[in-house]
Ligand SMILES: Nc1ncnc2c1ncn2[C@@H]1O[C@H](COP(=O)(O)OP(=O)(O)OP(=O)(O)O)[C@@H](O)[C@H]1O
C-alpha cells in the first residue's frame with residue numbers, strides 16, 4: 421500500500437488524514453480554542469505545536485513506513501496558477517518569512533516539508549490560497565499603487581464548484597457559480613467557465629466579518645484607531661485577520677459555542693451572528709452582479725455550514741438569485757491527496773514555485 425499524508429492547518433483547526441489507493445484510511449480534526457492559539461506570538465511559532473498533533477496521529481496509525489509523500493494546504497505565496505507544487509527552498513523561504521502575510525495555511529508547506537524530510541519522501545502543496553485567476557477589472561482597488569489580490573479557499577471552492585455543477589448535469593468549465601466558504605476566515609468567489617474570476621478576500625480586509633476577521637471597515641474610523649493607539653503594521657494585520665469579527669464582539673470563534681449562547685437566549689450572540697450572515701449574503705449579491713445575474717448555483721461550504729441556523733440565515737437573503745446548495749465542511753483533504761497522487765502517478769508534473777511566472 422502506498423499512502424500519502426495530508427496536512428491542513430486552518431485558522432481554528434488542524435486537520436490530518438492518510439489516503440491510499442484513492443480511499444481515505446483515517447482522518448482527524450483537532451479544533452483550537454481562542455486561548456490555545458493566544459499562547460503563540462503568531463502562526464509560524466505554532467509549527468512545533470501543530471507538528472506534535474500530526475505526529476501523534478501518524479504514530480497511532482503505525483503507518484509511517486507506508487508513506488510515499490506528504491501534501492499540505494498552502495499558503496500565502498506570490499500570485500500563481502493552480503496546480504500541484506513541489507515544496508522547495510524559495511517556497512519555504514516565502515512561507516517562513518511570511519513575505520506575503522501571515523496565514524495558518526503557511527504551515528501546510530512548512531509541516532509537509534518537516535515530515536517529508538524526516539522520511540526522505542517528497543512534499544507538495546496543491547492549489548494554495550493565492551491561486552490567481554482574477555479578471556483584469558477585478559484587480560482595481562480604487563487607489564493607484566494598491567491592487568486587489570486573489571486570496572481565498574481556492575482548493576475547496578474549486579472542489580465544491582465541480583461537485584455542484586456535476587450534480588446539476590453540467591461541467592465546471594461551462595458554468596457560473598458563487599461559492600461562499602465559511603471557516604475561521606470567509607472567502608466568497610465568483611467562478612465562471614472554470615476560473616475563479618473574482619474573490620472577496622477577507623484576509624486583506626474585504627467583505628463580511630468572520631469568526632475572527634474584520635472584513636471591510638469604515639476606513640476613516642480605522643485610520644483614527646491606528647493613529648490614536650499608535651499601532652504598527654503587524655498590530656493592524658493582527659486586528660484585521662485574527663482579533664476582529666465575532667472574536668471582538670463575543671470573545672469566541674467557535675460557532676458551535678455562539679449557537680449554544682443563542683439557544684440560551686443571549687441576544688448579542690444572535691445579533692452578531694446574524695450580522696455575519698447578512699454580510700456574507702451581501703457579498704454573494706455583489707458577485708451575482710459580476711456574473712451578470714446568470715448564476716447556476718450558490719454553494720455554501722466550510723465548517724459553519726454544519727449549522728442549519730447559519731445555512732438558513734444566509735439562504736433567506738440569496739435564494740432568489742439561484743438554487744442554494746450546501747456542502748458542510750470541506751473537500752480539501754481529498755483534493756490535496758488527489759493533487760499529490762496525480763503527480764506520483766505521472767499524470768501531471770509537479771510545478772516549480774521558483775520558476776513559475778507570477779500572475780498579473
Ligand atoms: N457543527 C457545527 N456547527 C456550527 N459551526 C461549526 C460546526 N462544526 C464546525 N463549526 C465551525 O466552523 C468554523 C471552522 O470551520 P473550518 O474548519 O472550515 O475552518 P478552518 O479550517 O479552521 O479555517 P479556515 O479554513 O478559514 O482556515 C469554526 O467556527 C467552527 O466552530
Ligand SMILES: CCCC(=O)O
Nearest residue numbers: 549572573605622623
Ligand atoms: C483562505 C484565505 C481567506 C482567509 O483565511 O481569510
